[in-house]
Amino acid sequence: MNIVETKLKDCYIIEPKVFGDSRGYFFESFHLKKFTEVTGLAINFVQDNQSSSSYGVIRGLHFQKGVHAQAKLVRVLSGRVIDVAVDLRPDSDTFGQYEAVELSAENKKQLFVPRGFAHGFSVLSETAEFSYKCDNYYNKESESGIRYNDPGLAIDWGINNGDEIISEKDQDLPFLKEFNKSIYG
Template sequence: MNIQETKLSGCYIIEPKVFGDERGYFFESFNKKQFEEVTGLSVDFVQDNQSSSRYGVLRGLHLQYGDAAQAKLVRVLSGEVLDVAVDLRPESETYGQHVAVKLTAENRKQLFIPRGFAHGFVVVSEQAEFFYKCDNFYNPKAEGGVIYNDQSLNIDWGIPEEDMIISEKDQQLPTFSSFEKIYSAL
């Protein structure tokens, strides 16, 4: 398995070694020991989630605060998404910066997103099955996020905005500057 740190400290792209033959393929999607050796991070996943979405669905940018913060390991089981992680750790050198990675069923790439990051994705194929592991349980009282089209973040989602399908809840998320004020008050 190849583990590469992105430009954001603690955020990693993981590419498994795939073994294929006439029967199909096999790969190890996660190896805790190898992950910890390469990254120096200890992670214990406690919850798995999966979603199915059609072209244009944008989910995000979400995070959990405080004791409910979550690290995530995300991947696509079918289809293709543009996955985005935004560093919201005020003490970080890359605070307010983001990384965007194309995750597909074919490339089998995964993105490890540490605690303190907002996360979102948009489906760029006809349909996509999205799977992720979390190192903490979901807590609706600790939900937060940043609006997907915040101008200061300047995220290129890779599809026209008129094609985006966004929940009413996600359309009400605060701007990055408003989030900073909310977060500093916690």
């Protein structure tokens, strides 16, 4: 397993070593000891989630506030997505910057999104099955987000103009300039 730090501190791309033969393939998707040795981060995943979406769906940019903040390890089981993490940590040198990576069933890459980040993805294939581990339990009262089409971020979601499928809730999220930096304090 290769663990690569992105330009955003504590945000990592995990590239598994895949062993394939005529029967199929095998890979280790996560190894806590290796992850901790490379990153220095102590993680304890407590909840797994999975979603299914069709082409053009953009989910996000979501996060949990305060004591309910979540770190996530995300991957694609089938299909292909652009996965995005936005640094919302008030004291971070990379506050307001994002990392985008293509995750697919073929490349088997994963993205580790630390606490204090917003997260979202867009579906590039006909459909995609998306899976993620969380280090804290979901709390409805703590959910929040940043608008997917924030002009200050200018994220290229890889979706043809007019083909975006956005939930009503996600269309009403605030822009980054309206973000209350104190929500993590």
